[in-house]
Amino acid sequence: MIPYGKQDIRQSDIDAVVDVLTSDFLTQGPKVPGFESAVAQKVGAKHALAVNSATSALHIACLALDLGEGDWLWTTPVTFVASANCGLYCGAKVDFVDIDPKTYNIGVDSLREKLEKAAKENCLPKALVVVHLCGQPCEMLAIKALADKYDVKVIEDASHAIGGKYQGEYIGNGRYSDITVFSFHPVKIITTAEGGMALTNCDELANKMNVLRSHGIIRDPERMTHEPDGPWYYQQVHLGFNYRMTELQAALGLSQLERLDEYVAKRHTLAKRYDELLKDLPVTCPEQHADTYSGLHLYVIRLKLNELAVSHKAVFESLRAQDIGVNLHYIPVHTQPYYKKFGFKADDFPEAMSYYREAISLPMYPNLTVSEQSEVVSALKAALSL
8 A cells, every 4th residue: 555654764764773772871861952952953943842742742832831721722623633632731722713725724814803803702812823734834924913913822833844944944943933843753754753842942931841841850959949958859840741752762853854855855846746647637736835835744635526426535435445545634623522522513614624525635755656656646536537
């Protein structure tokens, strides 16, 4: 089967991990801070904190922004559940903003209207999680202007977008948000097997997240409540978590990071070929916003169902039957049983539901060959002609 996504592991990656296995440190050694420093330097951020998943990064980001009971977190309904769950972990309430029908990210007009209404009703969100879906950066300049106007903290969920750019600058530089989160899951652009990272330009937020990711413990005497009992002494000052990244993961990440630009460029080459091969089919190809350079984690098409005699489900099932490992990113979060109990209804966010009824993620990864890509397109043509 041709999968929708796949990691690229080379001998240099294996050697980097083996070097750690034969070193003195498997965890809490020099590789994690080295990986953090390399990513921060690459994207232009002041601080980077590696953790064991992007979900963990989202959680400590919300906690660092003091999100809690009585607060609201808003995000897009078209995302993985973690983008919303991070608010619930903190005791906050969650709501959604409908998507833009072209970029599939949070719609700026929808956000503006919802913020205006919330301001009148005195229920503005404390935090907004914007998701760079498929690697396509959101319209961050407009989003930051709205966030500043209504005093809303912004987290960029850039799990799909490392290596992508907004207005010529790398995603993660913190110019338009308080915190940015990356994912290093195997199907993402670079991998640490599992893993994530939170980036910020704020010293205070970085310090909070650093403590929260490791049990809420500090070892700096200057930050303790009293003089240390001895050189062994530490204090727990917050209810933190064991969200640390291992040295093995960081070593793999450092090795992969060297090929970040290569990976993203290859994805763009594949996307351009898809665009050409699919231009005469009854599908809508991804749109590249003029201000952005997508990380292209995913290549999502939308079926023009009004031009087809087959259903969305039939096309999906046919592709799977032909050993094309397509997927659907994502089932709108507000339709999940856990969220429906909060009163959400499917038609609350019509653009998200329209997207869901038409979207299919085609295979997209750097090692996808031309022949495999042609096989994907041939299978799609057959599925559309059922």
